[in-house]
Amino acid sequence: MLPIYVLHQPILLIAAYWLFPLRLPMPVEFLLLGSVTGFGSVAIYEAAIRPFAISRALFGLKSAIQTPYSPA
Numbered sequence: 001m002l003p004i005y006v007l008h009q010p011i012l013l014i015a016a017y018w019l020f021p022l023r024l025p026m027p028v029e030f031l032l033l034g035s036v037t038g039f040g041s042v043a044i045y046e047a048a049i050r051p052f053a054i055s056r057a058l059f060g061l062k063s064a065i066q067t068p069y070s071p072a
Contacts, residue, residue, distance in 0.1 A: 001045070002059060002060060002061075003045050003049050003059040003061065004041045004042060004045050006059065007040075007041045007044050007045060008037050008038075008041045011036070011037050011040040011041055011044075012033065012037045015032075015033055015036040015037060015040070016033060019032055019033055019036075049061070050064075051064075
């Protein structure tokens with residue numbers, strides 16, 4: 001999904017800025033950075049982009065209005 005792809009970069013940079021000075025072991029740093037980036041991207045998408053029409057339009061998503069299902 002494009003919004004998650006767009007959001008992951010700034011979240012990754014901010015998380016790395018705060019995690020790298022801690023000098024954690026590489027596997028721990030990798031898992032924390034990946035988790036924070038993944039969960040943060042999905043959380044922002046679900047809380048700030050998906051529910052609002054204006055943010056959906058800004059990220060190039062279709063309208064949330066669903067057409068009723070009509071069997072053929």
